[in-house]
Structure formats: C-alpha cells, structure tokens
Amino acid sequence: MLKPKTDPCIFLHGEPEDWRLLLGEDFVNELIRRLKHVAGDLDQVVRYILDNPGVAGVAVRGLVFGGPFREEWRLLAEGGYVDPGARARWPYVPNEEQLGLRIQISPCFLLASLSREVNYVWRNRASSLFKWVSAVPRSKPLEVFREAFPAWLREVAQSRGYAWVAWTRWRDRRNRALAEWLYWLDTGRMPHIDAALGRMYETALRTKKPAAEVLYVPS
Template identity: 35%
Template sequence: MRYARRARGVRAGPCIAGHPVPEHWEALLGDLAREIVRRLGAKDVEDAARQIFHYPTLLYRLCDPPVVVEGRYGVEWARLCAAGEAPMGAGVRFPEVQVDARIPLDIYLGPCALWSLRSKAVAANWRKNAPDLYPAYSRWDGRYPHAYFRDVFPAVAFEAADQLGLVGLANARCGRRGRRCTAVAAWVYWIRNRRMPQIDLQLGRLLSFDLV
C-alpha cells in the first residue's frame, strides 16, 4: 500500500490523540485523519481515534514513512517523528482570575505528554516537571493511559476543582514552585471528560467549564 507523504487542512497537533471524538478528528485533521485510518488498517475515523487513545504508540505509524503536515501545526507533527515527543505542556490557556489558593502538587506537564515515546529524555522531563506524578508514570505500561491515570491521579486535584472550579484551579498556585496549576487543571478536565481541553476550547465546546 502506498502511503501519503503530505497532509493538508490540519488544524490540530498530536494532542488530539487524547481526544477520541471522531467528528472533531474529521473537522480538525483533514487529510491526516484519513491517512491515520489507512495506516492503522482501522474501520473508520472512530476506530482509529479509539485505538490511538488506548495505545499511544500507534500514533507513530505516521512516522514510517513520515507525513509532512502543512500549516501551523507542522512543527509539532515533525517533532513527534523526529524526537518521539508530543507537546509536553498544559496546552491550554485558561482565563486569568485572582485565586488565593495553593495546591500541594508539582505537576507542570499536561496529559498530552502521555503520547511521547518512553525515552531517557522524556523520563527526565517527567522527573523534573511532574515529580508528583513521575512515580505513577514510571510504573505505567504504556497502554490505556486514561484508565490508568484516572485511578492514580492525586485526589487533591479533583477536590480543588470541585471547590474552586476549573478556572479557579488553573489559577491557583502549585507546589513548591508556585506556578499556576494550568497543567493540573488540564489533567482534571481530561480525566473527567475523556477530551483534551485545548481541543474543546478551540472548537468552542469546553464542557463543564467551571466544574461545579
């Protein structure tokens, strides 16, 4: 089978792998959605999205041979194949509000980081930027990320979201570094909704925005 080497009409980066909503894949990935279906031998976009959501390494089928993605997200897709890394940050901008709260968690990587390949560099990034989640990450077998992290993510994050709302949690200060808890809020949203907040925000479909 001959695979496409170039994809147009792509309006999302690799983080859509954690967002198994087929109509969003079709709306945002353009040619790339169809190419992923072909490379996985999937029945349709829904099947492909489900496979990649449960088995993150399947995303790298796009790298053999690599697909050149045109447009603003091309760099993210190129890095996926060149370095084995999906975007590691929170990936979403929440409105800024004043919140007098501190959450005892140092987690500054977002859930999209789960679609990076397991490497020494990626592990070092987890140790440095998500030390309170790294022990759980180091025990994860690389499959079913949502089911696994739903059960091990610190309960204090969900308690804070229920008390402060999602935006309040994002603007609280985290752990010893005192940075905004944007990544923690992204994890809470993803675990509760099985959707990436940056994708829903881009489409104007953010669910339960205040989580109260």
C-alpha cells in the same frame, strides 16, 4: 502535504468527529490505512491511539505536514516527541493557594516516545504523578489515571472549577497543566481543542462563556 487544523494532542481527544473535522479526510483515511491491522474505521483508530498513545509517532512517521501546526507534527513524525507544556489558557481567577503538587506537564506528553530524556522530563516536572503510579502507563493511560488521581483533587476541580485549579500554584508556577489533566480525566477530551471548536464550558465562577475566548492558546 497534510495541513491539520490542530496539534498532535488530538490523539488524546476521544471524539472521532472532531478528528475528522480538524485533521481532514485525507489525514483520517491515511491513519485508517496505516492502522488497518488493528483498527477498521475511524472510531477504532481513535480508541486504539487513545489506549496506546506511544504508537502515535509511528502512525505519522514519514508524513509531510504544512499549516500553522507543522512544527508540532514534524517533531512527532520525525522524532516521536511532543512539547510537554500546557496548551490551554484559562480565565483568570484570583488565587494564591498552593496545592503542593508538582504536575507541570500536559497529558499531551503521553504521546512522546519513551526515552531516557523523556523519562527524565516526566520525573523532574511531574514528580507528584509518581506518588500514584510507579511508571508512565503505555496502555490505557486514561483509565489508569482516572483510577490513580486522588478523589479529593478531582472533587476540587468539579466543585471549584478547572480555572480555579489552573490559577493555584506549585511554588512560583501556576497549575495550568494540572487543570488540563483534570479536564481530560473528566471528559476524555483536551480543553484547548474543545475551545478551538467553540464549545461551552463552566468556569470556576459558574458562568458560561464561549470557550474559544478564554481557553485556546495558538501555537
């Protein structure tokens, strides 16, 4: 039984040493074994899944999971599904601005196997993405979305901070998921995983705080 210390979003987190730390040697070695036809070591496995997130469910199919994240891993292993909701918790920034963008899905949802139901969730909860792409990219999504996201939006995140974006609104909802996208596009890492590892990050107020205190939402 495997007991990873994080959820399946690690597959979109492009830091091999974080995989080794949070997944453990047994899990890492099993992934290398299962993907040996396309990847020869952990660095190549990380790159392959990051470039082809739809294979994640196949890569873990049949594995048995325990620990605090077992349900998330079971959903992926048995049904090729991940929850579309945002994971990161951002420090509060007083903000009632409307960005006029509907992106209420975490980039982690790229790991879900495409189906009619999954496509409906994408179109219904992240309709603004389809102003910039015609379909959910199944190959190299990080590169595709880095090119597709409008420059003004990425500049807002870099100038005002991800937390500021997270506390803006789309109608009556906060833009937590949008902030995750912008962080991922800038760093190639998932913010809640960085937070779980205690990494520092810069808030909208340009002050430094331990990320684990303010970003991580346990499952």
